[in-house]
Amino acid sequence: MAFSEFRPLNEKSLIEYIKATPALSNKIGGKFDDLKIEEVGDGNLNFVYIVVGSDGSFVIKQALPYIRCIGESWPMTKERAYFEALTLKEHGRLSPEHVPEVYHFDRKMSLIGMRYLEPPHHILRKGLIGGNEYPHLAEHMSDYMAKTLFYTSLLYLTTTEHKRAVAEYCGNVEMCRLTEQVVFSDPYKVSQYNRWTAPYLDLDAEAVREDNILKLEVAGLKSKFCEKAQALIHGDLHTGSVMVTPDSTQVIDPEFAFYGPMGFDIGAFIGNLILAYYAQAGHADSANDRKSYKEWILKTIEDTWKFFDKKFVGLWDEHKDGPGEAYLPQIYNNPELQHLVQRSYMKDLLHDTLGFGAAKMIRRIVGVAHVEDFESIKVASKRAECEQQALRFAKQLLKERRRFESVGEVVAAIRQTES
Amino acid sequence: MAFSEFRPLNEKSLIEYIKATPALSNKIGGKFDDLKIEEVGDGNLNFVYIVVGSDGSFVIKQALPYIRCIGESWPMTKERAYFEALTLKEHGRLSPEHVPEVYHFDRKMSLIGMRYLEPPHHILRKGLIGGNEYPHLAEHMSDYMAKTLFYTSLLYLTTTEHKRAVAEYCGNVEMCRLTEQVVFSDPYKVSQYNRWTAPYLDLDAEAVREDNILKLEVAGLKSKFCEKAQALIHGDLHTGSVMVTPDSTQVIDPEFAFYGPMGFDIGAFIGNLILAYYAQAGHADSANDRKSYKEWILKTIEDTWKFFDKKFVGLWDEHKDGPGEAYLPQIYNNPELQHLVQRSYMKDLLHDTLGFGAAKMIRRIVGVAHVEDFESIKVASKRAECEQQALRFAKQLLKERRRFESVGEVVAAIRQTES
Numbered sequence: 001m002a003f004s005e006f007r008p009l010n011e012k013s014l015i016e017y018i019k020a021t022p023a024l025s026n027k028i029g030g031k032f033d034d035l036k037i038e039e040v041g042d043g044n045l046n047f048v049y050i051v052v053g054s055d056g057s058f059v060i061k062q063a064l065p066y067i068r069c070i071g072e073s074w075p076m077t078k079e080r081a082y083f084e085a086l087t088l089k090e091h092g093r094l095s096p097e098h099v100p101e102v103y104h105f106d107r108k109m110s111l112i113g114m115r116y117l118e119p120p121h122h123i124l125r126k127g128l129i130g131g132n133e134y135p136h137l138a139e140h141m142s143d144y145m146a147k148t149l150f151y152t153s154l155l156y157l158t159t160t161e162h163k164r165a166v167a168e169y170c171g172n173v174e175m176c177r178l179t180e181q182v183v184f185s186d187p188y189k190v191s192q193y194n195r196w197t198a199p200y201l202d203l204d205a206e207a208v209r210e211d212n213i214l215k216l217e218v219a220g221l222k223s224k225f226c227e228k229a230q231a232l233i234h235g236d237l238h239t240g241s242v243m244v245t246p247d248s249t250q251v252i253d254p255e256f257a258f259y260g261p262m263g264f265d266i267g268a269f270i271g272n273l274i275l276a277y278y279a280q281a282g283h284a285d286s287a288n289d290r291k292s293y294k295e296w297i298l299k300t301i302e303d304t305w306k307f308f309d310k311k312f313v314g315l316w317d318e319h320k321d322g323p324g325e326a327y328l329p330q331i332y333n334n335p336e337l338q339h340l341v342q343r344s345y346m347k348d349l350l351h352d353t354l355g356f357g358a359a360k361m362i363r364r365i366v367g368v369a370h371v372e373d374f375e376s377i378k379v380a381s382k383r384a385e386c387e388q389q390a391l392r393f394a395k396q397l398l399k400e401r402r403r404f405e406s407v408g409e410v411v412a413a414i415r416q417t418e419s
Numbered sequence: 420m421a422f423s424e425f426r427p428l429n430e431k432s433l434i435e436y437i438k439a440t441p442a443l444s445n446k447i448g449g450k451f452d453d454l455k456i457e458e459v460g461d462g463n464l465n466f467v468y469i470v471v472g473s474d475g476s477f478v479i480k481q482a483l484p485y486i487r488c489i490g491e492s493w494p495m496t497k498e499r500a501y502f503e504a505l506t507l508k509e510h511g512r513l514s515p516e517h518v519p520e521v522y523h524f525d526r527k528m529s530l531i532g533m534r535y536l537e538p539p540h541h542i543l544r545k546g547l548i549g550g551n552e553y554p555h556l557a558e559h560m561s562d563y564m565a566k567t568l569f570y571t572s573l574l575y576l577t578t579t580e581h582k583r584a585v586a587e588y589c590g591n592v593e594m595c596r597l598t599e600q601v602v603f604s605d606p607y608k609v610s611q612y613n614r615w616t617a618p619y620l621d622l623d624a625e626a627v628r629e630d631n632i633l634k635l636e637v638a639g640l641k642s643k644f645c646e647k648a649q650a651l652i653h654g655d656l657h658t659g660s661v662m663v664t665p666d667s668t669q670v671i672d673p674e675f676a677f678y679g680p681m682g683f684d685i686g687a688f689i690g691n692l693i694l695a696y697y698a699q700a701g702h703a704d705s706a707n708d709r710k711s712y713k714e715w716i717l718k719t720i721e722d723t724w725k726f727f728d729k730k731f732v733g734l735w736d737e738h739k740d741g742p743g744e745a746y747l748p749q750i751y752n753n754p755e756l757q758h759l760v761q762r763s764y765m766k767d768l769l770h771d772t773l774g775f776g777a778a779k780m781i782r783r784i785v786g787v788a789h790v791e792d793f794e795s796i797k798v799a800s801k802r803a804e805c806e807q808q809a810l811r812f813a814k815q816l817l818k819e820r821r822r823f824e825s826v827g828e829v830v831a832a833i834r835q836t837e838s
Contacts (some may be wrong), residue, residue, distance in 0.1 A: 154645055160592055167589035170582040177578055189749040212756045219760055229646050330608040339629045341638055
């Protein structure tokens with residue numbers, strides 16, 4: 001059986017494919033007798049097979065030319081697999097501890113073979129719903145974000161390298177367009193894809209569509225998303241794109257990657273932690289009121305930004321005489337000025353982070369794709385209450401983000417919404 | 420004689436080239452006997468030939484792989500001719516009244532054949548030095564800028580079209596790098612290329628290199644220049660890139676074109692008008708104190724922005740239900756909100772314009788490439804006085820640009836520097 005052109009695999013043809021691909025068959029020691037294959041694509045977009053043999057394992061991810069959770073009625077370029085593989089390799093080079101290794105990529109088949117993140121690895125979002133603490137999460141995620149964002153920005157790259165990479169990732173425009181639609185547009189207008197916990201949030205959804213200041217602010221963020229080629233961002237860095245154990249943190253699924261604003265990644269992660277925070281009331285029961293867990297989430301939000309800030313600025317200091325062309329050492333040549341430009345840069349980045357984080361929260365409550373944090377709260381009135389609190393805070397954050405000087409103030413503002 | 424690979428032309432080989440190129444020889448009716456050819460490349464970068472026959476005329480511009488005014492020691496991609504031709508065609512399609520027609524482009528030879536802008540067309544900068552008024556200048560330039568910038572932005576383009584064009588123009592990175600160096604870097608550090616009217620401006624040049632706030636602000640502008648792909652900008656829109664008669668305004672030389680921040684173009688034009696303003700004291704004599712001429716320059720600055728604002732917003736209104744994806748009509752669907760987002764957009768654009776304009780002024784006084792407005796003031800002390808005034812205002816503008824709400828306030832601030 002040949003694989004000279006694209007075709008969707010099934011469990012049977014997948015075995016043929018593996019047999020014909022040494023990079024994969026070698027991973028399982030060429031043994032096919034006891035091979036276990038399981039399709040686990042519970043995401044929205046792709047087919048994912050776990051392949052486990054007695055001598056090894058891997059995951060196969062194949063992109064189909066439409067969005068899986070909606071069907072063939074919403075076509076989506078399968079070229080996204082190319083950008084995902086490219087980014088896994090690039091981010092993996094920069095942060096190997098937190099990105100699974102790519103064993104094989106087949107552009108024609110839109111197929112990636114990569115490390116199987118064996119149990120107890122699980123999706124972070126599920127762990128947050130379960131009330132699990134991850135003591136290294138902030139440390140790991142800040143490390144991943146600091147390295148992938150710093151090293152692909154003009155703080156480290158020459159403008160020649162940067163523009164070449166920007167041009168290549170312009171090819172991932174269809175995925176960018178999907179984000180533009182579902183994050184920055186649909187929630188702010190009547191759209192067939194929008195949904196919310198009706199009837200409880202009917203007025204809230206309408207209020208989002210009729211809030212002029214909110215729509216002014218979201219336009220500014222959309223422009224930044226479309227125009228500001230700051231670094232190679234993951235593009236979809238919510239808590240469902242992170243797999244964890246107590247000791248390991250692995251970032252997966254960068255198929256939305258492109259050169260965009262850094263704050264979109266950091267905001268996605270922090271925004272989804274804030275969603276997890278507001279969902280806790282819906283998961284509390286007599287055995288666990290989740291109060292201390294909510295404190296852990298707040299601490300993780302605060303630490304994520306603080307550690308990120310420290311690591312990012314640390315990389316900047318380390319490479320201030322390096323190839324990066326944004327701040328030439330002959331100009332930014334005194335400690336006072338170096339500190340001044342860094343604090344200005346980080347403040348702008350915090351504001352971007354809060355803006356994008358808020359936009360990502362809003363779209364998860366009144367847009368097409370919701371989060372399990374809320375969806376798993378079965379009592380609709382309870383779910384609605386959690387969502388309303390989160391939505392209220394997100395709107396405030398989006399509009400007033402520029403008045404926050406530190407992440408500590410953000411956490412204090414979250415606390416205030418409950419006092 | 421064949422032209423199958425790049426070689427620099429001279430007046431003799433140029434004739435062979437024209438004979439071998441129907442698009443050019445047809446323009447002069449195929450008559451070579453009375454052909455007049457003159458090399459007039461008084462710019463910094465290229466060779467330019469005017470070709471005039473009894474039946475027609477054209478201009479030939481050839482890019483060589485180095486910067487003409489410095490020599491082979493400063494190499495520069497001749498591919499710039501490709502981006503110049505591409506932009507002349509694109510901007511010419513959008514604003515045909517103000518961009519000369521391209522008759523022929525030869526990528527291999529880095530050679531453009533285009534309309535000869537016959538006398539009395541002359542370089543605007545020379546006219547400003549001469550004290551000539553151009554009653555339609557603000558009208559024409561605002562028209563050119565409004566159309567070329569609006570129609571290549573996301574206010575009119577889909578993100579698919581925009582990203583495709585952004586990617587293509589990433590190829591003009593070497594020209595961007597030249598701008599980064601001479602506008603945003605060299606003036607703020609010790610550089611072998613910098614010069615100024617010594618000894619008068621020695622302390623001023625040093626003060627620029629040691630002004631932390633100025634260097635903080637210029638870093639922000641450099642980041643915007645490198646990262647913000649807002650529209651297809653000319654990239655070098657000073658008063659030496661504009662040819663004029665009292666009735667005609669023609670924009671030439673877009674070899675620095677790429678997708679960058681709109682304010683870089685508008686700022687280049689307005690910044691160079693402000694330089695012309697401060698140079699007038701050096702051109703005044705007993706016959707003409709230039710006072711009324713300075714008023715005309717101020718009025719032209721004010722009108723250029725005001726007309727630009729009106730035309731740009733007019734195009735936005737006209738196309739608000741068009742293909743542009745930045746502000747979808749289903750979201751920005753009420754007049755109050757439409758007004759709100761437009762005023763916010765134009766205010767940000769004014770601040771970008773003032774910032775880039777100021778940076779362009781500074782670099783013309785303490786950087787490598789100076790302007791004839793000042794250079795033609797023969798008495799060094801007088802020249803220095805004009806330059807110091809301009810530099811002082813530019814620094815103020817760069818640092819305090821965000822406090823200006825209108826171009827009227829900018830003009831008032833210019834007046835204040837002389838009171």
